Amino acid sequence: MSPQDPPNPGNPAPEKSAPERADAAAGPTSAAPSSGGDGSPLVSARSISLDLLDAIFRRRKPLDEALAEHAELDKLAPRDRQFVRALVTTTLRHMGQIDHALGQCLEKPLPARALLVRNILRLGAAQIMFLATAPHAAVDTMVTLAATRGETAFKGLINAVLRRIARDPQAFLAAAPAGAVSLPDWLWQSWVKAYGVAKATQIATAHLYEPPLDFCCRRPAEAEYWAGQLHARLMPLAGTLRRPVASEGGDRLHQRVEDLPGYAEGAWWVQDMAAQIPARLLGNVAGQRVIDLCAAPGGKTAQLAAAGAQVTALDRSRPRLARVKENLERLKLHAELEVADAALWHGGRDFDAVLLDAPCSATGTIRRHPDVAWLKDPRDLPKLTGTQDRLLDKAISLLRPGGTLIYCTCSLQPEEGPLRIEAALARHAGMKRDRVHTEEVGGLFELISPAGDFRSLPSHLAAEGGLDGFYAARLLKAG
Known part of the structure; x- marks a missing residue:
């Protein structure tokens, strides 16, 4: 599973540094450590x-x-x-x-x-x-x-x-300045090739900001109430709230997530707005059998369960799946959880819908995980894309005729997004792309690619705090 959601959907480890301006000239004067007499x-x-x-x-x-x-x-x-x-x-x-x-x-x-x-x-x-x-x-x-x-x-x-x-x-x-100087050369060159110099520079600039905290409300109808309680604002995506890094007066909002209103009641979980969109692309899943492959950290599992689906959630990591279970219990939601390698799983088939959030380079999450930029290497991509292809093939085999598959990654690399879908469509004649519509992404037409897929960039909604970089495609199975 890609790490686009926080490690724990209800209890992330948000960064503590102060908001960093685009010109990178400002920082927290109050963040200096305390000192004993000997320093x-x-x-x-x-x-x-x-x-x-x-x-x-x-x-x-x-x-x-x-x-x-x-x-x-x-x-x-x-x-x-x-x-x-x-x-x-x-x-x-x-x-x-x-x-x-x-x-x-x-x-x-x-x-x-x-x-x-x-x-x-x-x-x-x-x-x-x-x-x-x-x-x-x-x-x-x-x-x-x-x-x-x-x-x-x-x-x-x-x-x-x-x-x-x-x-x-x-x-x-x-x-x-932000741009080629501020990124590893291979990453900068890949983004220039994929998006052009102007957009690549905007993405690099977005990484200089500490991102805000987004919430997904268990009951979207209560979003306005919780926005007031959390000092957050409503986002274009229904039921999504955003809490800024600092108040309008510039004061840091240091409060722990566990101490925020609504946490104990299970009214919401933490999940970037972009990360919420793939599960929503399945539409009305109430009563449907849905399998979430590579489910941890569990934000999408929670979305599907809250929408009334009968959810089966797989993940290879027992500890990570245990944290998913803890959060579902806090949220008063249910899913069948199973520790398994999704590519090798044989526990069922003919699901109405499959959600595959595939392991990836996570280059879309650098604003939240700045170490990603320096840990990843272009040599990682062939192994990752091979895994993504195997998981796509498995996901298609689990889907009933007429069912819907959502493939997504928190990567900005085309090799892990549209190129994987084109390859899958070439291998599986019975699958076809189903275009994403503007109303499904909060009316933000810029989040839809020319091919009809969902594509967010960290520079999107820059004035409101940006988005994680995400890609998602919706495929339908013939029959």
């Missing part, structure tokens, strides 16, 4: 941040996993934990710009073995350029951190580079 929490929070970057770039571990596995993180005060998340996500979100600035300050590239030093420099630059940390605090703690990690030989270099950036951070930002 040790300052260093320990940054040390944990360095561990997390090391897990991502040396061990290729997703940030959410690295956060969950770090034994020292829970020992920090809540404010310091927030600072760690803010520092790491800000560094990842702006890493292309940060590396560009570092490249201007280094007379020669750092050796490959100096990854730890490079990550220390990245953390220091992120504090100076984006988090409004006092320059002396950012520089001194990074120099101290280098010493504690056995990189004493680089203390002078770290001090000199960070002080140079601190003298005029805006100049370094101006030299690295």
